[in-house]
Amino acid sequence: MDILVVGGGGREHAIIWSLSRSPKAGKIYCAPGNAGIAQLAECVPIGMFEFDKLTAFAKEKSIDYVVIGPDDPLAAGIVDAFEAHHIPVFGPRKNAAEIEGSKTFMKDLLHKYSIPTAAYEKFSDYEAALSYLRGQGLPIVIKADGLAAGKGVTVAYSREEAELALRDIMVTKVFGEAGAQVVIEEFLAGQEMSILAFVDGETVRPMAAAQDHKPVFDGDKGPNTGGMGTYSPLPHIDEAIIQEAVETIIKPTARAMVAEGRPFSGVLFAGLMISPDGKPKTIEFNARFGDPETQVILPRLKSDLLEIFLAVTEGRLAEADMEWSEEAAVCVVLASEGYPGPYPKGVPIAGLEGSSNELIFHAGTERTEEGAWVTNGGRVLGVVGMGASIAEARSAAYASVSKISFPGMHSRSDIAMKALV
CATH class of the missing domain: 3.40.50.20 (Rossmann fold)
Known part of the structure; x- marks a missing residue:
């Protein structure tokens, strides 16, 4: 084909x-x-x-x-x-992809069908949103309603930070029309987890779980990015919690979409928070593969991805073969200087010439007429290591990272450390 x-x-x-x-x-x-x-x-x-x-x-x-x-x-x-x-x-x-395209649609859907998520309010008027915000405790989460390349969410720990984020979204319009509406929701503490699932109407087949690292700096500091690294599986999160998330969040959401006349076909990606008492709640839904979660999930897939895609499209997902490797995978993202803010392009990359045996996924690269590799994005490369354990996979990933360099290159040094504590 x-x-x-x-x-x-x-x-x-x-x-x-x-x-x-x-x-x-x-x-x-x-x-x-x-x-x-x-x-x-x-x-x-x-x-x-x-x-x-x-x-x-x-x-x-x-x-x-x-x-x-x-x-x-x-x-x-x-x-x-x-x-x-x-x-x-x-x-x-389009009508099913709205579960990602509009956070207010997503939150209203979860509320209507009693699917676990954070308490929230939505606003299209800046003054009303500001008044509500000033009456809430801290920390608090402020989200642009529409798509913002993974950067439209602020977890504010101070009153000043919260009000600045709201002003940026609704007044300055740093995310354009994505900020015409805003969602203000309670802060959820705990462990983050991503579950991606193939969905065909009401049929849900979860993939291997993964965990992303959104903030740009070590220790989850700094502004959110599109993702600085990820790992799979999650040995520190009990399998029963993962199953509870599938049964109480992902499957009910698929049924809700059918009930709303918006049957979902494709990859439904749930961003979840596991509270200290072990209960999963929904942070967000995406309507496609995650980036960089895909870079660790697909290398663990032993089955034929094309066969699974066809099964989804043809309405026979329930009988599709889906087998996962016991190996662990860790992905470290190499980013340009300044990301997630403004960053240079065309910066020469060294160390890719002999990397054909390494698992390296290109996010923002170009080749010059002379065949040299240069940067062409904020996130430049996703370097993946595989191993019998998270520790082995992590060592393999960082060993590959050490061979690559470009001026201003930035990466986190603590990817997957949460799984080793």
């Missing part, structure tokens, strides 16, 4: 790496892709929102199957566009 993957980051590189191992996979294209992806697929210079061009390309090349990676085109209706041309596509339709 010839395949088109839409996207151009580390997540899409991991998806293509996994799809390329399928005996059913033929030619793989990626739009727009990146320099690392180009080692496995033919990159096509078509933007993620150029739906007409993407569907025309799929027809021209007789593409058998399309996979959508990022959140923005899903929220904009890219799946609906391909379906209108009768092209098989993996991902949720």
Whole structure:
């Protein structure tokens, strides 16, 4: 089968790496892709929102199957566009992708169906939001309603920080129209956990659990990013808690979406908080693979990813083969200087030339006409280590990291340490 993957980051590189191992996979294209992806697929210079061009390309090349990676085109209706041309596509339709595209929709859905989440209020008026905020305790969480590349959430520990975050979202509009509405919710303390699940209507098949590290600096300090690293499995979180999260949060949410006339098809990604008493609550839902969670989950998948995708699309997920490796995986993200703020591009990268045997997923790279690697994003590379334990996988990841360098390169040194305490 010839395949088109839409996207151009580390997540899409991991998806293509996994799809390329399928005996059913033929030619793989990626739009727009990146320099690392180009080692496995033919990159096509078509933007993620150029739906007409993407569907025309799929027809021209007789593409058998399309996979959508990022959140923005899903929220904009890219799946609906391909379906209108009768092209098989993996991902949720626009009305189902709203579970990520609007935090107020997501919170209202959970509230309506009594699915565990933090207490919240929503506002479209800045003065009303500010008045409410001043009456709340600290810490408190402030979220832009719409998509903000993983950066629209502030956990505020001071009154000044909380009011600045609200002003940035609603007045300064640093996230544009994503901040037209804001959600203010209670702070949940505990262990974070991500559970990604393949979903086909009411059928839910969870993947291996993972844990992300959002803040930019060690010790979970500094502003939130798109993710500085992740690991899987989670030996410090009891399997019973993971199962409770699936039964009390993910499955009821899939049923709720069906009941709302928005059946979900694709990957439903639950960001959860496990409270000190062991009870999971929902922080967020995403409507696609996580980034960088995908970079540790797919290397642990022993089954054929393309077969699973097809099972979801064809409504037979319940019978799909899904087997996971006992190996652990740790991903360390190498970021540009200044990320998640402004950062330079075109910075030369050393150490990639002999990395063909390493598991390295490219998020923001380019190659010069002379063939040299340079940076082209905030998150540049996701370096993955595998091992019999988290400790072994972590050592392998950081050993690979030590071989790569570029001016201003930043990474956290404590990825997966929570699993070793």
